Amino acid sequence: MRIYPVVTPDFALPSKRAQTAIGLTLAALIAGGWLVIHAYAMFVFELSWANLPFALALAAVQCWLSVGVFIVCHDAMHGSLAPGRERLTAMIASALLFLYAGFGWKRLREAHFTHHKLAGKAGDPDFDEHNPSHFGKWYLTFFKRYFGWQSLLYVHTVVGIYWLVIGIPMVQIVLLYGAPALLSSLQLFYFGTYRPHHHAADKPFADDHNARTDDFGTLASLATCFHFGYHLEHHRRPDVPWWALPGAKKAEVGIRVQHELA
Numbered sequence: 001m002r003i004y005p006v007v008t009p010d011f012a013l014p015s016k017r018a019q020t021a022i023g024l025t026l027a028a029l030i031a032g033g034w035l036v037i038h039a040y041a042m043f044v045f046e047l048s049w050a051n052l053p054f055a056l057a058l059a060a061v062q063c064w065l066s067v068g069v070f071i072v073c074h075d076a077m078h079g080s081l082a083p084g085r086e087r088l089t090a091m092i093a094s095a096l097l098f099l100y101a102g103f104g105w106k107r108l109r110e111a112h113f114t115h116h117k118l119a120g121k122a123g124d125p126d127f128d129e130h131n132p133s134h135f136g137k138w139y140l141t142f143f144k145r146y147f148g149w150q151s152l153l154y155v156h157t158v159v160g161i162y163w164l165v166i167g168i169p170m171v172q173i174v175l176l177y178g179a180p181a182l183l184s185s186l187q188l189f190y191f192g193t194y195r196p197h198h199h200a201a202d203k204p205f206a207d208d209h210n211a212r213t214d215d216f217g218t219l220a221s222l223a224t225c226f227h228f229g230y231h232l233e234h235h236r237r238p239d240v241p242w243w244a245l246p247g248a249k250k251a252e253v254g255i256r257v258q259h260e261l262a
Contacts, residue, residue, distance in 0.1 A: 011240075011247060011248050011252075013239070013240065013241075013244060016083040016084055019082075019083055019241065020083060020084075022243065023075060023080065023082055023241055023243075024081070024082055026072075026243055027075075027081060027092065030065055030068040030071075031068075031069055031092075033061075033065050034062065034065040034066060034068070034069050035099075037058060037061065037062050037065065038062065038177070041055075041058060041062070041176035041177070042162060042166075042168055042172075042173075043168075045058075045176070047169065047171065047172040047176075055172075055175060055176060056175075058176060059179055059180050060180075062180035063179075063183045063184045064184075064187075064223070066100065066180055066181060067184045067187050067226060068226050069096050069100060070100075070184070070188055071225070071226040072092070072093070072096065073092075073096055073105075074112070074228075074242070075089075075241045075242055076093035077108070077109045077113070078238045079239070080238075080239050080240065080241040081093075081241065090105060093105050093109075100181070101154060101155055102151045102153065102154025102155065103146070103150075103151060104150065108146070111125045111126075111145075111146075112126075115127075116235065116238060119197065119209055119210045119235060120132075120197050120209075120211070121210070125146075126142065126197070128141040128142070132199040133198050133199045133200065135194055135198075138194060138198070139186070142189055143185065143189075155181075159173055159178070162177070187225065188228075191214070191224045191225035191228060191229050192225050192228040192229065192231065195214065195229065195231075196212055196213070196229070196231030196232070197210060197211055197212075197231075206232060209236060211231045211232045211234075211235045212232055213229065213230050213231055213232040213249065213252075214229035214230065216229055218246045221245075226242050227243070228242065230246065230248065230249045232252075233248040233249050233252055236252075
């Protein structure tokens, strides 16, 4: 198996000021859209059989934006959301993670750093060493590790207020709040954890990052997991924000071609 070099300064990021401007603008669009749709779906929209197709489309968009919210928080963990502005990024990520499902910023950040240190090995909180190729069992392990009692309490409290206090129909809560949240966790897990890190005899890992990259085009990569499927590039260059990963992948492909032609 040929080992290719890590993506190096061949791929350059923009200045910190430009990266911050791009990162915060995209974060505002993603998180803002997510919050607006949630508010509309819970407090303005009235579900009926006639508008069910629209409600399903709304839920699909909200699922995708929920994935985006996690990717924004992930960039904050690596300091690539707004380089050099740790307090600001921590505040943004803390608020978004709590609003999503009562998650704790510090706990998730520490777990993610452990994932990078032990990717695909025992002790990696994102990995199930007992079921390295089984999607269902691995997802259940993943879900139980991250969705603790604090999140259960938070979600039950929110649902209780929406249903019993405000009077939102339970079917509307499930369709436009519960389903997008749960499905986004599946989407994020499948494209951002299972596909890159699962063990497959016909798909060996390129190096000790124990990660692989999807061959999706840019649009498909954006639609599936905000380019998080370009996962080997992310592990080799954790400082690259999600929106710049297509560029990192192109740089990686260019290096690979050069070595194959050499």
